[in-house]
Amino acid sequence: MAAFLMAVFFASMTDREVSALTERMVASGETIDLSSVPGVKVDKHSTGGVGDKTSLIAAPLAAAAGVVVPMISGRALGHTGGTLDKLESIPGFRTNLTVDEFRAQLAKLKLAFMGQTPQVAPADGKLYALRDSTATVESIPLIASSIMSKKLAEGMDALVLDVKVGSGAFMKRQVDARRLAQMMVGIGRRLDKRVQALITDMNQPLGFAIGNALEVMEVSQTLQNAGPTDLTRLSLELAARMIYLGKVAPTLEEARELAQKKLLDGSGYRKFKEVIAAQGGNPQVLDRFELLPNATGAREITSPRAGYISAIDAAYIGQASSMIGAGRDMKEDAIDPAVGVILEVKIGQKVDAGGVLCRLYYTNDANVEEAAQLVEDAFRISGSAPEERELILEVVG
């Protein structure tokens, strides 16, 4: 198997091969049967970014529009965050639902969040361990089959993928992101699932907040239409694709209008509150941020000179955030829900010498110096305004 992984790393796989591998991975364990839940089940998956809290926005919007959204999510690892960790920063929130509870909540509220169970696609976990020890984690067909095997085992009918590309993403080059997206869409097509993928920029963090409770606060603001432009825009587009694939709207244009409507009339926001309450959390946290874990220390990072922000290395920001406790290096590490980074500027903005670039929020002094240095290094200040960059680069499928 180790030799097989290395052969795939060098020789890649055809669409037929990667589909066959994915099917065998699905068949290695249990599958979740959601056929008793009425409606088209549409899942959403991101390949992992920094400050990427779109699942917590797009899923309530799509569910509010009538799509059934079975959200089976992962945890933070390395410099990227995890939806489960963000949700668990809400006091009382339970992600370890049983499959029966998950199904019942989906039937009732159309949206439920849970973690992956070890019974789903167990071959993936074993292969991942072997990929890790053979340095083949980065192989595109192995990434594609890993993601798709879990999604396919989880009972979805359609899937919206957000394939991140850039310094803060696993895929650094758009050509690789495209190939990954094409492979995943191809696997879906061969197995009769509707799959669309957005390729989106991860050269700077998404939104302003990085860190679990900090991101929940930003989700709340965004669901009340007071969030960052980039985060709002991407979340709406993802929700629209989910609504379209979920056949709630006949055209993508109508789906976009519906997603927008669910944002503006507050029904996405109310949906998220209902789900928080249903899963044991306190929905009040979305209005009263003091009910969320709060950091005890803060530190400003200022600009050494005046100019335009031309780059914010998302990987550096993610690493710094992880270093002070927001993420984990190893699966077993504990995380600190309160800590993280709040950006004060985004790419293209003007900054004065001594102007605040971002703030680090921490509860423990350890690593703060190092994290601050890393964050400072993440910003590049130029004399002229950088070219504007597209957020949504491509659609595949």
Add this chain to the structure above:
Amino acid sequence: MAAFLMAVFFASMTDREVSALTERMVASGETIDLSSVPGVKVDKHSTGGVGDKTSLIAAPLAAAAGVVVPMISGRALGHTGGTLDKLESIPGFRTNLTVDEFRAQLAKLKLAFMGQTPQVAPADGKLYALRDSTATVESIPLIASSIMSKKLAEGMDALVLDVKVGSGAFMKRQVDARRLAQMMVGIGRRLDKRVQALITDMNQPLGFAIGNALEVMEVSQTLQNAGPTDLTRLSLELAARMIYLGKVAPTLEEARELAQKKLLDGSGYRKFKEVIAAQGGNPQVLDRFELLPNATGAREITSPRAGYISAIDAAYIGQASSMIGAGRDMKEDAIDPAVGVILEVKIGQKVDAGGVLCRLYYTNDANVEEAAQLVEDAFRISGSAPEERELILEVVG
């Protein structure tokens, strides 16, 4: 390790890397210390061919000229023959010498033959098993390190390599044979051993005889200067290179003259007889072929039409010969020393319709039909004479 082999298969290795691997393989087991034997120790190794009995000719010629030749050889596998099996067709011949016996005979006769011991480069055996099960046997750096680790562990000072290329060889393309030769010469250079490699044609069997006792007969004829031209020519060149690397002659030209002299004056022939006697065999077999195992059945393969022999697929001939018992598919298979094939024609010769192409010698009817068909398929008859082909294509090192 499986992943490593596959990575090497796809990405190859630099000279420095393959040398480091080879050194570690040598260090995985015991090494044979021949420093007590006076003189430069020169070994000879072939990558494996069909009808390739040059070791049994070049080694006695070189030893007769004064070179110390510690011949540690292998067995037949697949369609290629093995020196040990050929020697063991001589009644009484012992190849399982102890290292002490080997050393003593080298000191006395300058030539001794023995098999590889499992204590030498044991990593090679384990790697080979893993290469076999991961389909990475054909990787050039893995072949180079396998050959060189065994040779380096066996106490040689210099090495003459015969890298076969063509339909009957492991390497089908000259560019691959060259790369293999260059890698092995490079490994030798890094470890302070003089290594030269000939790249030689294996698009037809070497000489006329294929099969163990049949080849010993042809060796005897060749050492009496009555052998096939191609076999004589290559054996003399290999002996000359051994004499030159063994510093018995100061120039290659003088080494060639010396090898020729040792052939013509019969001292190579006498040396081989001495060695046979010293290792328990009956030296009379070289004069009286009826003392060697003889086949009981023979079958002629004739030409379906008149024309020129334009190809004799050496792999087919080797397979056919192996099929009737001259070789083995699995390491554990027994072989029949008497059987094999004697060619009556070589590439470029004219043949009449119904003219004999070769004879199959067998002791057991099983597989004879199939082998005969394979042998027949090995010959290509054309209307015009083929271009003449070089036997020695290149020298590396």
